[in-house]
Amino acid sequence: MAKIVNYISDAFEELKSNVTWPEWAEVQKLTITVAVFSIIFALATWGVDELFAKSIAGFFNWLKP
Template sequence: MAGFINYITESYSELKNHVTWTPWAEAQRLTVVVIVFSVIFSLAIWGIDTAFSNLIEYYFKLVKS
């Protein structure tokens, strides 16, 4: 148990004293970039999925006829 507490203490010290944190303004800007990219990417995937779904539906209609 002492090893676990020592690990937590050293981890906290490392994060507090040796990690360079991104400035708040840059973190906000990068968050917006990630959100915008995620929305665009999800819309692209949705569009491709819809197109393939319609294509497969059309193919099965042709085969069934």
């Protein structure tokens, strides 16, 4: 148990002393950038999915007698 506590303590010390944290304005800007690209990627994925779904449905309707 002492090893776990020591590991966690060392990890927090590393975060406090050796990590360079970005400024709050940069964090906000990058968060907005990630959110926008995530939405664009989700919409693109949805669009491709709809295109393939309609293509496959059309193909099978074409095969029906």
